[in-house]
Amino acid sequence: MASPVVLAATDAVSGNLGAVAYGLAAIGPGIGIGLIFGLGVQAIARQPEAEQVAFRYMLIGFALVEALALIGFVVPFVFK
Structure with a gap:
């Protein structure tokens, strides 16, 4: 049987894994948003009449x- 200290440490690590997972999950949308607006600005600069x-x-x-x-x-x- 695990001691209470080990169980507390395990709970702290699993709680931090959720934060790390979200940090990794935020990389993709961050890159995607940058691409969307960067290429959108380029498209508007090339063809201003198609801005809308x-x-x-x-x-x-x-x-x-x-x-x-x-x-x-x-x-x-x-999913804890």
Whole structure:
């Protein structure tokens, strides 16, 4: 049987693993958002008359990528 100190240390490590998992899960959406807005600005600079369409698609892409970030935030808490 494990001592209470070992059990407390195990709980602390498993709690920190959720934070590490979210940190790793936030890398992908961060890169995705950077690509979406960076390439969107380039598209608008090349074709200013298509600004409305490009901006609409930028917002849709941002919402989808941000949903992935929120899912990555919730998953470590759901699957303890």
